[in-house]
Amino acid sequence: MTPLTSASRMMHGVQDTVFAPVSSQSTTATIAFSFQLMTRAEPPEIVIATIKSLLAVKQAVDEILIIDNNHTDKSLYQPLAAFCESLDAALNVRFYHIDEIAGYKAGALNLALAWMDRRCSHIVVVDSDYEALPHAREAMVQAINDYPEHTLLQFPQFYRSAHLEDIHSELNHYFNHHLYQPRNRIRALSTGTYAVIRRRDLQQLGGWSGASITEDAQMGVLMHQHDMRSAFIPTVIATGLLPATLCDLLAQRQRWVYGNMQIFCRYLAAPLLRRLHPTYAASMATTKHSKAEQRRYQRAHLSQLSAWVNGTGILILLQLITVMVMAFALMVGHDSTWALPILAVIYAGYGVFLLRRLWAYLHDQAPLTQQMQRGYRHSIPKRLRTWLMHLNFWEVGALCWLPVLWGRQKPFVCTPKIAPDATQSALKHANSRALPKLLLMLNALTALLVSPLSAAYSPILFACALTVFGLKLIAARLALANYSAASEAEYLHSLPEPSAPFPLLNTEYVKPLNSQKMPFIETTDRVQDKQTINF
Secondary structure, three states: OOOOOOOHHHHHHHHHHHHOOOOOOOHHOOOOOEEEEEEEEOOHHHHHHHHHHHHHHOOOOOOEEEEEEEEOOHHHHHHHHHHHHHHHHOOEEEEEEEEOOOOOOOOOHHHHHHHHHOOOOOOEEEEOOOOOOHHHHHHHHHHHOOOOOOOEEEOOOOOOOOHHHHHHHHHHHHHHHOOOOOHHHHHOOOOOEEEEEEEHHHHOOOOOOOOOOOOOOOOOOOHOOOOOEEOOOOOEEEEOOOOOOHHHHHHHHHHHHHHHHHHHHHHHHHHHHHHOOOHHOOOOOOOOHHHHHHHHHHHHHHHHHOOOOOOOOOHHHHHHHHHHHHHHHHHHHHOOOOOOHHHHHHHHHHHHEEEEEEEHHHOOOOHHHHHHHHOOOOOOHHHHHHHHHHHHHHHHHHHHOHHHHHOOOOOOOOOOOOOOOHHEEEEHHHHHOOOOOHHHHHHHHHHHHOOOOOOOOOOOHHHHHHHHHHHHHHHHHHHHHHOOOOOOHHHHHOOOOOOOOOOOOHHHHHOOOOOOOOOOOOOOOOOOOOOOOOO
16 A cells, blocks of 8 residues: 555545454464554654654564654654664655644544455554564464454553663553553453554544543543453553643643543542433443443543543642642731631541552552562562652642542643753753642641641641651652753663664665645544443
């Protein structure tokens, strides 16, 4: 299949392939992968290294499809186009650039679904910085053979940014511990990269939905609601790059929290909508699951969707209001001891949150890390450092999803994979400004208001406020230490290296760059407003 170069052929492909189910069953002999990279203003050297790693593992029946979208910087996409054009056509690597497309990443994925080779039985979603390991294809084929009836097989995310060990450990806690649990492993939602999806099943769903900025998790929920099965395969088959700065890391976490809570809130709202609007109930997906199995899926979904969220947002807002009123009362000489029971309840809630997260991180055995690093020992100090790193995102998980409740939409923000050109002091200053400081300042003020110097002195609350302040301060120092240690040399060392040489170019197939501009295509009309619903 050659790249589509005319608007009529591209639109024809959308109409004929995205929503047309494929009836043929995939067998071991007919497994063919479409490796799909959706890129947006990524450093070309990183994307090219990812493509080379895929060329090292793909077979002749597989294809690599790259869709660079939603930007107009020719210096970023023309090197990619030139590289792909220079490859032997027999390698089946196709590149497209589109200036603008609706539907966030889901819109680009729907184009890939339309334009992919019809002979490919499975889609493999690949992030632009995730380098395939030599055993990647073999592991995916083995997983398909082990789970022949499954629509989605999700492989873990893993990182090769060695100088960011604590951040790596905190991010991988989701795969090492949370998704590793049996109830979640057999009901896994997609986490994006290296999700292996049976093509015909995705087509039966109508493609990817753009109703959430975390289209991967939403697709997983919709699959389950149509009686399609999934599993988490705890085998590392690729490694990616961590966000280059603390600012980018926080922006990434905010996107995950916000998108997952968009889905989560629709989950909670669906039963009420069914009661209020009979026509809404008639449009819902039907399932053959028993009531008990439906409840197990619901628990697994809610567990995964809320993994980056905590329930302390109301407590933080209550503390903010209480402290402000308390400070005013003390300034004008009024009694403020009425606030002490409220603060006691707030700190009791904080204590539950901190202890629950501490328990989870202490029980994280890091099986994926042990799989990748022979002799690795996930010691208690390392687990405590990971827990402290997680506390940097306390406010993010508590507060940044609240605009979902009044329907505010946020744009899809890609996470840069290369550090900006700045001095170490400038980066440190930027990282310091990016760190959430609300709880740090709030508890410093609380400690002052209940200190021995105050008329509202409470030794227990004073100790609680100092404890939270101290934990947040240590966590901030840990985060800054991770990123300040990331020198330019260490960063360059973590850039992708292909796991094996990619096939030599055949000069017979070397072609000049075709610079024809790809027109804007709207393909998400039928899936952009697809809603996540409850069983």
